[in-house]
Amino acid sequence: MHSLARRALHTCNVPRDLTQVTFCDSAGEHPDRVGLDGNAAEAVWRSVEALYRTGVHPGIQLSLRYRGEQVLHRSIGHARGNGPHDPASLPRIPMTTDTPICFFSASKAVTALLMHMLSEQGLVNLMDPVSYYCPEFARNGKRTITVHQILSHRGGIPAIPRETPIDVLWDRDEIWRLLCAAKPVEVDGAKVAYHAITGGFVLQRVLEKVTGDTIESYLDRYLRRPMGMKWFTYGIAP
Structure with a gap:
């Protein structure tokens, strides 16, 4: 051509x-x-x-x-x-x-798979509220938002504040503070809104709370190493 x-x-x-x-x-x-x-x-x-x-x-x-x-x-x-x-x-x-290939938002499917593995292991019930595992998430009316709603982009917190500095996305404690302080647009799961940035941080926090391990280590132990994959990671070493 x-x-x-x-x-x-x-x-x-x-x-x-x-x-x-x-x-x-x-x-x-x-x-x-x-x-x-x-x-x-x-x-x-x-x-x-x-x-x-x-x-x-x-x-x-x-x-x-x-x-x-x-x-x-x-x-x-x-x-x-x-x-x-x-x-x-x-x-x-x-x-x-x-x-190595950057997965971008396809990594959401990987995180969803990990959550279902936690469900199979009896560590998480997808229909439980996020606040059952992370009580601090209940602030500002988010007490009833479930893990399932976050997975299906119905969690009511589709975005972080516009003025948030980009560097905050690499500060796990600060981004979690912002998500806990957020006011949901709705809590009953009635509206679908792409949780482009927020959902993964919430699910990560739940996983790390119930396993006592990092999401990177959990992925490595249960998927990357058993399947002999070289690059299947959240990010790569510097």
Whole structure:
């Protein structure tokens, strides 16, 4: 596609031969161990290739597990250098299965998974009020807001004060103080409002209260290490 058209459509350059930009960890793919037809796994990968051909995603990674075994472990595209506005002179860095990727708001699904694991372990009842585990959260009428409402973006505290300095987001005690002091827009779960920043801090506090551990350590112990993942963390080391 012509470079001007790609810039207008906000897409990356896609070669005709996708093997040029495909990385496969063949040693990490074992469909035979679980009796899976290799063609089934390849059909999934063909769907990934079709998505990549749209040019919308400069790079894609996929790790697919079936019955506990990894049956696909591949990447396609570039980590850097092939964005829609990248100059041709910029070096293209291939995407591999070891390339760290920022999940952004997809991390909310990870936090939700951890809360359901706590439920399975009998440490949390999702229908309990947050204040059952963290009494200080009950301030200003938030006593009845449940863990489930926070998970489903119905917790009534979708935002922090506009004037909050950005650095506060890295101060766990201060952000918790602000959330405890917040007045909810409603408490009965009737309204959906994206809890873009607030929900994760509330759920983190509940998890850490009932486990006596940090959310990072809990994620590491129950998910990252057992599944042999390198980068599945909240943030990375400096």
